[in-house]
Amino acid sequence: MDIIVCVKHVPDTAEAELTIDETGKDIRKTGLVFDINEWDNYAVEEALLLKEKYGGKITAITIGPKEAEETLRKCIAKGVDEAIRLTDDLFKGSDGYTTARILCSAIKSLDLKYDLILTGAQAGDDGYAQVGVTLAELLGVQHVSLVKKIAEVKDDALKVHRELEGGLEEVVEVKKPVVLTIQTGINEPRYVSIAGVRKAAKKEIKVLGAADIGLKAEDVGEAGSPTVLEKLFIPPVTKQAEILTGDVSEVSKKLVSILKEKGLI
């Protein structure tokens, strides 16, 4: 079973105090530590588990600068067979749709064979959660989003569990080829040792630009994107917290009256 896994090199922002840069459209990256997007890490692990069980080849693709190769090296060290980095100044400002278009063009122009394409359900930086499903649409194949379990692999189909609201799970059977967007917790991603990453440093990473995959300036970046990021800002700090005091019945009454007052119930 041949698998393509799409990965993104993102900054770790969990504890960082973020500031907006001069363009007003991005955060300052100085001092931030980058790593594979958390959701993509689970997608890579799922690809490796499937390869271990059913054989085949895994190709990892990323869009990003030279530094993003660190994430690809990690993937190779874990057992990914081929790695491709797509990079071009023209890609700057690409939205979720255009990102999917870039990936789609790479897959088509390189004639990559796949039974499965795995992406993370979303990315930890922009959190759009659009790329996987849009990629499926552009390739003209099925997709299943928020996949929590691959329960069965048949010759021509998969049975997968997807996460719904309220703790519900949906089980669907879907024909291959298919794009799955992977939810965290589907597996336990393996550790990759420093020695492993060092060995992976020798492996060639294919680097391609817009022209190499048949894309023109008007197809990508802001020009090719239906949505354009106008402004990024940190929400202003407000003081709206109120701690209700009294016994349970008093507190409940106060809470109900506040909710009614605000038109929430």
Place this chain on the structure above:
Amino acid sequence: MSSMVEDPIQKLNLFGCMQCAICSGSCPISLKFDGFNIRRIIRKAVFSRELPKLSENEVWGCTTCGTCMIRCPRDLKPFETVLEIRSKLIEEGGIPPTIRDALESVYKHGNPWGRIRDKRSEWAEDLNIEKPKEGETVPLLYFVCCSVAYDPRAQSIGRALVNIFRKTGLNFKTFGNEENCCGNEVYHMGEKGLFEILVEDNLNLFNQYNIELMVTSSPHCYNAFKNLYTGINFEVKHYTQLLSDLIDKGKLKFSKSIEKVVTYHDPCFLGKRNNIYDEPRKIIESVPGVKFVELILTRSQSLCCEGGGGRMWFDLPNGRLAERRIEEASEVGAEIILTSCPFCLINLEDAVKTTGKEDVIRVMDIAEFVSEAL
């Protein structure tokens, strides 16, 4: 086996083991967890001529306390067999998620606690500690340690030491946010490649200054710099050694009396692994008013708290041996149990709560104790 040179069985001289069972008979982990038997692990390795496959609890249960090493009549280091097995698993990728997260955090942020570098010196924000300037001679460099920098309970060790240094007139500096994990736990979790990176990064940092003496809060950092690094060209001391020297020189003077029954838990990485038993006791007994009592298991027979060898990020069933230490402290009538290691402090502090002895026994680091008596 790739070559005889790399064969861990040869490297660790495991053929020298005569299966006398002193190691397994004295192992603190075997005391609480039947599944771990270092003698059996060595036997399996020698018979099969390869590192045996073990359960997760066996591989990650060893605290690397060194009891097996100091008692082995053949001068072997039995616990290092476990380190070799860990290294092999690390190369294969199949390690417990908590260990994985600690290692990834060291690589990304320079500490195993998953915290960002920018907040490393937050504990000392109001203390105005100076950082050394490039090329400067630093008479005393205080190496804080990841746990003291980030753990809310252990942070007070750092504050206490700063107070002691200042009250005794010592001119000291710290690396602030530039301080990096020493790698002692990384080494003992078997991640050799990451350990090499830390050694290189730390030596590059140290070599920017002319350090005369480095003092560590933690016996784990002390062990790394003293025994695992090559290329350190200055003196390294655990803080108990420095305080002991200050007492000898009459520079550490106490103004308060602490009228309490006090006992001491030997940290394995200070005692068993580095043979430092007397200095902590000398400091405790120098504090006016103290009635010092030994625990039942003490010095080289001391019981591990289960904080070493990566065990801060991996749990075995049935509580921690730190609980037994609290029970012992209670039996000998101690009102305060002291230690001199952030891991021991954290584990004993947890144990005093889980054993319900919070109101009876106070857990303190020697640094905190001394700072209170100044």
